Amino acid sequence: MKKPFLPLGLLTLGLAGYLALGQYTLPEGPGKDLVLAKCQACHDIGFVARERLSRDRWDGVIDEMVLRGLSLTPEERAAILDYLATYLGTEPPPASPPAQPASSPKTGAQVYANCQGCHGPQGEGNPPAFPPLRGHVEKILKAEGGRTYLLLSVLYGLQGTIQVEGKEYAGIMPSFAWLPDEEVALVLNYLATWGTPQGFTPYTPEEVKAARAKVLSPEEVLKHRQGLKLP
Amino acid sequence: MEKVDRRTTLKLMGMGAALLAAGGRVMAQQTPTADQLVKGKNANLIVLSQRPVVMETPYDLLASNPERTSKEILYIRNNVDLPGYNTVEGASPQGWKVEVGGLVDKPFTFEASELFALPQTEVTMVLQCSGNGRTLYNPRPSGNPWQRGGVGNVTFRGVRLQDILAAKGVKVSEKALFITAHASRQGNAPEFVRSVPIHALENALLALSMNGEPLPAVHGGPVRLVFPGYFGVNNVKWVEKIEFAEGENTTAEQVPRYRVPAIPNTHLPFLPQEPGKRYPYTLQNSRANWLVTLNSFIFAPLEGQTVEGPYVRVEGVAFNDGIVPIVSVEVSTNGGRTWHQAQLSTQGKTFGWVRWRTTLYLRPGEHEVMARAWDAAGRSQPLDGNIAWNERGYEYNGVMRVKFSVA
Numbered sequence: 040m041k042k043p044f045l046p047l048g049l050l051t052l053g054l055a056g057y058l059a060l061g062q063y064t065l066p067e068g069p070g071k072d073l074v075l076a077k078c079q080a081c082h083d084i085g086f087v088a089r090e091r092l093s094r095d096r097w098d099g100v101i102d103e104m105v106l107r108g109l110s111l112t113p114e115e116r117a118a119i120l121d122y123l124a125t126y127l128g129t130e131p132p133p134a135s136p137p138a139q140p141a142s143s144p145k146t147g148a149q150v151y152a153n154c155q156g157c158h159g160p161q162g163e164g165n166p167p168a169f170p171p172l173r174g175h176v177e178k179i180l181k182a183e184g185g186r187t188y189l190l191l192s193v194l195y196g197l198q199g200t201i202q203v204e205g206k207e208y209a210g211i212m213p214s215f216a217w218l219p220d221e222e223v224a225l226v227l228n229y230l231a232t233w234g235t236p237q238g239f240t241p242y243t244p245e246e247v248k249a250a251r252a253k254v255l256s257p258e259e260v261l262k263h264r265q266g267l268k269l270p
Numbered sequence: 271m272e273k274v275d276r277r278t279t280l281k282l283m284g285m286g287a288a289l290l291a292a293g294g295r296v297m298a299q300q301t302p303t304a305d306q307l308v309k310g311k312n313a314n315l316i317v318l319s320q321r322p323v324v325m326e327t328p329y330d331l332l333a334s335n336p337e338r339t340s341k342e343i344l345y346i347r348n349n350v351d352l353p354g355y356n357t358v359e360g361a362s363p364q365g366w367k368v369e370v371g372g373l374v375d376k377p378f379t380f381e382a383s384e385l386f387a388l389p390q391t392e393v394t395m396v397l398q399c400s401g402n403g404r405t406l407y408n409p410r411p412s413g414n415p416w417q418r419g420g421v422g423n424v425t426f427r428g429v430r431l432q433d434i435l436a437a438k439g440v441k442v443s444e445k446a447l448f449i450t451a452h453a454s455r456q457g458n459a460p461e462f463v464r465s466v467p468i469h470a471l472e473n474a475l476l477a478l479s480m481n482g483e484p485l486p487a488v489h490g491g492p493v494r495l496v497f498p499g500y501f502g503v504n505n506v507k508w509v510e511k512i513e514f515a516e517g518e519n520t521t522a523e524q525v526p527r528y529r530v531p532a533i534p535n536t537h538l539p540f541l542p543q544e545p546g547k548r549y550p551y552t553l554q555n556s557r558a559n560w561l562v563t564l565n566s567f568i569f570a571p572l573e574g575q576t577v578e579g580p581y582v583r584v585e586g587v588a589f590n591d592g593i594v595p596i597v598s599v600e601v602s603t604n605g606g607r608t609w610h611q612a613q614l615s616t617q618g619k620t621f622g623w624v625r626w627r628t629t630l631y632l633r634p635g636e637h638e639v640m641a642r643a644w645d646a647a648g649r650s651q652p653l654d655g656n657i658a659w660n661e662r663g664y665e666y667n668g669v670m671r672v673k674f675s676v677a
Contacts, residue, residue: 081460083320092412096661099548100412107460107522129409168458196321199353199457209458211351213321254302257321258353 064088064217066132070122073115076156078104079213087127094124147229150222153215162233168210170203177234182267189230190242190250191260193223198257201264212257220244220251308488310358312342318414322348323356323488327419333569336587336625338394339422341486347399347420348488349523352508353457355491360484363492368476370435372450372513373443380438382493385429385476388437392427393475393498395621396589400501400528400559403666406655409546411663418567418670423587423623425481426496431474431512442471446514449474451495451506464528465518466504466560470497473592473621476509498621499592501559501665503528518553526551528559530660545659561591563667564651566599566626566643571674579634579676584612585627586670588643592621595646599626602640606653606669609642632676642669 065071065088078087092100097120105111111119126132154162157169164171179185196214200207215223224242231239255263304315304325314331318324325346327339335343341358355361363382371377401413402420431449435442446468453462475496477485485491490507497504503523518524529551531543543549549556566588571577588599595618600609612628630639644650652658655668 086319086414089415090412091410093546095548096412099661103522103526106526198351211321211458254306256307256356258356261353 066126068122068126068132070118071126072152073118073156074122075153077109077111077115077119079153080157080211081107083213084217087123090123090127091129092123092127093129094120097123097127145222145225147225147227147232150218150226151229153218154226157210157212162230164203164208166206167208170201170206170208170210172230173233175203176230177236178269179267180231180239181236182269184263184267185269187250188260188263188267190223190227190247191255191263193218193227194247194250195255195260196257197260197264199261201261203269214257216251220247223247308346308356308358310342310486311346311488315343315345316419318416322351324348324414326416327422329417329419330572332419332421333567333572333586336569336585337423338481339397339424340481341483341489344397344422344424344489345399345420346488347401347414347502348507349503350453350459350462350507351457352454352459352487355487355508357488358486361487361491363478366492366510368493368509369511370438370440370513371511372515373446374435374514375441375443376438378438378440380434382478385434385478385493388429388433390427390478391430391433391475392425393473393496393621394423394425395496395498395592396562396623397422397424397502397505398562398565400503400664401662403655403668404663406666406668407545407659407663408656411659411661413662420502421567423589426475426477426485426494427479427482428475428477428493428496431471431476431495434476442468442514445516448515448518450513450515450519451509452511452513453506454508454510461521462506462523463519463521464504464506465515465524465558466497466500468514470500470504470560473498499561501528501562503559518558520553524558525553525556527662528664529556530559530658530664531555532557541658541660543660545656548661559664561593562589563665564588564590564596564643564645564649565667566641566651566670568639568641568670568672571639571672573672574674576675576677580631582630582632582676583627584630584639584641585625586641587623587625588614588641589621589623590643590645590649592619593647595619596624596643597646598644599624600642600644601628601630602642603630603632603637605638606640612641634676636673636675638671638673640669640671 158172159165162171162173179189193215197212200209221244224244224247227242303313304311304317305313307320307323314328315325316328318326323346327343327345331343366382367379369379399420402416403418404411404413404416448465448468449470450465477494477496479485485494493509495506495509531541531549533542566586568586570585584601588596590596599612601612602609612626615625642651651667651669653669655666
């Protein structure tokens, strides 16, 4: 009698283990990208993803963040609150919307949604904290070691003051190590479409995977950048 | 699924294992260990946040070092990440300037390296995040899920703030009711400001070293303003400005963060907030997490351990804000119906933790031991820590319970 349940049990255990260990990213749902864009500049996203709070208390948390300098339009605020209260609430979240976001392959432009909160929808930048990507990425890719640097900065983030085109930027770039290898490659190749240097070979998921071998701190990525010859 | 043959069973088991492995892989990729994030930290520390760096000491590590908490295992709760400071090495005091101003007759600036020439004072104190024990509240408060390892016992050495004021011939105005400290904002770090009552000036220390070594950069080196008896958050790391002020600072770290509800002019032993509800924190209806609340921890036996009987050694530490001595620690093995006094290692006032121990006669089987401290001001710990529930889960000091077996 008991035997048939054993494999099922094991499967459930495996699934539970997977879910428990994989909780560092936010559940899929409308508003997720907005939450990522707004929260990640200051928080390790795991910090947000593991909370389970009532709508009322999420509302309080957002109030606090606004006090600390988060800028939101009323629409963004409502969307973020809906997402947090629904997917990181005290009730179990509803089943993910029909698996379309998960199963349909993403495009680089879709992955870029994670970046646009800081770098702007068109990569135009947002001084004095966040440098432009459009126009600048091409120069990074042309510089010796620039290709690796660009990948490392997405994987591990960047902290410290940098000079771009003679202007100083002093924001904080979070780590995007939680993105799958494929999506990191997609977004890097998307950035390259804004200006591709001669002989550019697209980034591959394997290249991203290899770069994960040695974990760097955002300060170490900054040192990497300082070694490049950039305008 | 009436019958599952051997092959199917194996297949399903394989799938489960693969999923588990995948989970592990995801985690390995995403969460660097403590030593990867902060150079010189013990790899076993629990990483609660990578940025800003927050890491907790595993309870068994804390308990196995009951004398002093070393820099390798001391917890970290940083609100600010200064570029290049994620290491337990010291930071250079050369060129590090600290401004002293506000309600003083002669504002001045000094360099951290000047401090080495002044008389040095040492203090052993409990450093504890005011969110320590947060996970024990129900319903779950927001914030880093601290268990009990957001605490340590460390020795700071440096120059008393009063001594440098005296050395510079500076007088603080009688109007000054608070000391406000600002952390460095280098590398575009966010603002971090805290105010403590002027009474804290009595023991305030500009710390240059910890446990006999240069103050680790990640713990606030080269210079940290330390207030013995106060919760960790008030001990401003990388201090660059100290102001004497009439009122509390009003930036986010002072209100609404790091506060608990309070009814003005009352000293209720509980906090007037309904568990699970919000509270409109203002400077008037709440107080900052200042003085450490009386607390005790059981270091042995550990939860789930099996120990030899029938004589069982129970031990741990107790601490308070250092204003009065801890006078007793009691243990109970019957859910608090009767209590038995433990012996204390010291009697006087201290900012450090006091070790206590006792031997109990216990029959073989399952037991639960509770520990409760009392101090000379008559303060003790609630049997139900949830009575102090607040939405951010600060200042938990409920009586600790440990379940273990006697062989």
